[in-house]
Amino acid sequence: MPRSDLDNHRRILGISFLVVNGLTVLVGVGAMLFFTVMGLGIISDTASAKDRADFWWFGGGVSVCVLVYCLPGLVAGIGLLKRRAWSRVLALVLGILNLANFPLGTCLGIYALWFYAQEGSDRVFE
Numbered sequence: 001m002p003r004s005d006l007d008n009h010r011r012i013l014g015i016s017f018l019v020v021n022g023l024t025v026l027v028g029v030g031a032m033l034f035f036t037v038m039g040l041g042i043i044s045d046t047a048s049a050k051d052r053a054d055f056w057w058f059g060g061g062v063s064v065c066v067l068v069y070c071l072p073g074l075v076a077g078i079g080l081l082k083r084r085a086w087s088r089v090l091a092l093v094l095g096i097l098n099l100a101n102f103p104l105g106t107c108l109g110i111y112a113l114w115f116y117a118q119e120g121s122d123r124v125f126e
Helices: 003-040 049-081 086-098 104-117 121-125
Strands: none
Touching: 003 049, 003 086, 003 104, 003 121, 049 086, 086 104, 086 121, 104 121
16 A cells, blocks of 8 residues: 555544544543532432532542543544654554444454554554
8 A cells, every 4th residue: 555545544543543532531521520410419409418429529530530541542643643653552552452442442443453454554654
């Protein structure tokens, strides 16, 4: 495959990492907002103060876990777009790990594996 085509696929893979992980971050922020609202007692006036605090802590914990989970993917996407050599290994490892994350992660993982299986894919980072 010509280098220009592989370079386009590298760019598409970087954007895909940013989009998939960005959408996951939005879901995490939505969960945080939901549990924060529940924790403030706006939806349920019958909840005790301890129940409200539990909702708040649970929502914060979910959000932190989602952000920690998505951060490497966001970093890999930025690295791919900027042609950083270290992003090649990171994107490959994350692509393999994302195979279990159906459906978007599976598509991303298959695309990453396909990209790195192409002859010359390592030269687009030079």
